[in-house]
Amino acid sequence: MCLAIPAKVLRVEPDDMALVSVENVKKRISTALLDGVKPGDYVLVHVGYALHQLSEEEAARTLSLMAEAGVLQEELAEIRGDA
Amino acid sequence: MRYISEFRDPALARTLATAIQQEAQPSRTYHFMEFCGGHTHAIFRYGVQDLMPPNVHFVHGPGCPVCVLPVRRLDDAVELAEKHDVILCTYGDMMRVPGTGRRSLIRAKADGADIRMVYSTLDALQIARDNPDRQVVFFAIGFETTTPPTAVAIKRAQAEGLRNFTVFCNHVLTPAAIGHILDAPEFAPGGTARIDGFLGPSHVSAVIGSRPYEAAAQRYQKPVVIAGFEPLDVMQSVLMLIRQVNADRAEVENQYTRIVTRHGNRKAQALVAEVLKMRDSFEWRGLGAVPDSALRIRDAFTDFDAEARFTITDKLSREVKSCECPAILRGVKKPTECKLFGTVCTPDNPMGACMVSSEGACAAYWSYGRQRSPQDAA
Numbered sequence: 001m002c003l004a005i006p007a008k009v010l011r012v013e014p015d016d017m018a019l020v021s022v023e024n025v026k027k028r029i030s031t032a033l034l035d036g037v038k039p040g041d042y043v044l045v046h047v048g049y050a051l052h053q054l055s056e057e058e059a060a061r062t063l064s065l066m067a068e069a070g071v072l073q074e075e076l077a078e079i080r081g082d083a
Numbered sequence: 084m085r086y087i088s089e090f091r092d093p094a095l096a097r098t099l100a101t102a103i104q105q106e107a108q109p110s111r112t113y114h115f116m117e118f119c120g121g122h123t124h125a126i127f128r129y130g131v132q133d134l135m136p137p138n139v140h141f142v143h144g145p146g147c148p149v150c151v152l153p154v155r156r157l158d159d160a161v162e163l164a165e166k167h168d169v170i171l172c173t174y175g176d177m178m179r180v181p182g183t184g185r186r187s188l189i190r191a192k193a194d195g196a197d198i199r200m201v202y203s204t205l206d207a208l209q210i211a212r213d214n215p216d217r218q219v220v221f222f223a224i225g226f227e228t229t230t231p232p233t234a235v236a237i238k239r240a241q242a243e244g245l246r247n248f249t250v251f252c253n254h255v256l257t258p259a260a261i262g263h264i265l266d267a268p269e270f271a272p273g274g275t276a277r278i279d280g281f282l283g284p285s286h287v288s289a290v291i292g293s294r295p296y297e298a299a300a301q302r303y304q305k306p307v308v309i310a311g312f313e314p315l316d317v318m319q320s321v322l323m324l325i326r327q328v329n330a331d332r333a334e335v336e337n338q339y340t341r342i343v344t345r346h347g348n349r350k351a352q353a354l355v356a357e358v359l360k361m362r363d364s365f366e367w368r369g370l371g372a373v374p375d376s377a378l379r380i381r382d383a384f385t386d387f388d389a390e391a392r393f394t395i396t397d398k399l400s401r402e403v404k405s406c407e408c409p410a411i412l413r414g415v416k417k418p419t420e421c422k423l424f425g426t427v428c429t430p431d432n433p434m435g436a437c438m439v440s441s442e443g444a445c446a447a448y449w450s451y452g453r454q455r456s457p458q459d460a461a
Binding site: 003029035047048052 | 089091121125128203204228286289290341342348354441
């Protein structure tokens with residue numbers, strides 16, 4: 001549960017919310033912990049909140065590492081809500 | 084080096100392993116505590132210990148949020164769900180942790196309590212909106228990474244006037260635990276265990292920054308290197324720690340500069356400070372009562388504090404007998420030194436929290452076959 005997963009911001013919504021995508025899974029998250037999030041940004045998402053902005057390169061690298069370590073599917077299942 | 088081909092950059096892994104071999108002085112031994120369960124997982128998954136010279140050891144720390152929550156607080160959560168007829172929302176990791184008499188949230192749920200697994204505090208808020216006639220309690224656990232989402236949810240509930248939403252707050256603080264571990268008699272000079280430095284947590288430090296570790300590093304004269312969670316990050320951080328030990332330095336260094344700054348996420352820190360305040364003391368499994376190590380809800384938000392809204396009875400809580408989780412969390416025992424490990428206690432039938440959570444040291448030992456390694460059983 002301490003893991004944070006990189007996601008791409010698709011759309012910014014009212015009330016500090018945003019629609020993001022991780023490996024084709026779409027999820028509504030909160031951006032209340034960051035300033036100035038915009039579509040196209042990459043953010044680290046932890047328990048439904050964007051915690052940090054990161055580069056596209058770092059996002060891709062983190063995702064492949066999570067896949068390699070066998071924790072990506074587990075995280076995606078949690079995000080989809082079928083964990 | 085059976086795992087090295089699995090590294091993202093095997094050549095870099097080899098270079099780091101060689102540098103560590105060369106710089107670790109044969110006349111010294113190095114014991115480094117990886118505070119965070121995510122690092123424990125990476126160390127086992129990639130066999131990082133096997134790449135270390137024989138005088139460099141990892142000591143597994145208490146950085147598993149599910150593991151450090153004392154049985155009493157879990158029993159309190161079970162009571163909230165069973166006696167107060169609330170909808171108790173919890174992160175999934177908590178569900179199978181055994182409380183007193185091996186009663187877990189999942190057992191309470193099977194017996195009819197309304198306990199719901201959520202991914203986020205956002206989901207708990209939605210459950211409160213959808214059930215205006217029910218009291219909804221969010222069972223908040225976790226370190227500094229998980230705390231800001233709780234603070235935001237409380238502010239949100241206040242803004243929306245959600246009168247049926249409260250939080251049972253159990254958030255704990257990493258730097259306080261580091262200091263407390265070093266105060267333990269086992270780690271005193273001449274004690275039974277040793278720590279020469281710390282691998283600092285990745286995502287916790289993204290929130291709090293590297294600055295909060297500086298006091299402990301100086302006071303206890305132990306180096307801290309904030310490490311990314313990739314195995315290459317861990318190896319590079321070990322090298323940085325070895326260099327500090329060799330040079331008799333005890334500084335806070337940041338290997339994970341891709342994400343962590345000295346000051347961290349100030350917006351998240353401000354939100355936490357607005358909603359939560361320091362408890363005088365809080366009980367940790369394994370560490371006992373640790374002063375200034377946990378947060379409670381500020382009086383201005385007391386309407387959203389489950390401990391203020393509900394009367395939680397005093398009770399005698401007990402760990403599962405023979406479970407060595409407490410000593411394992413302090414870093415003074417290894418999972419293989421617990422007589423329950425791998426016999427009666429397995430991930431399918433966990434007796435202690437360290438086997439339940441994938442971030443727990445016992446689960447890591449179990450998953451990656453270390454229970455069969457004579458080197459680690461020694």
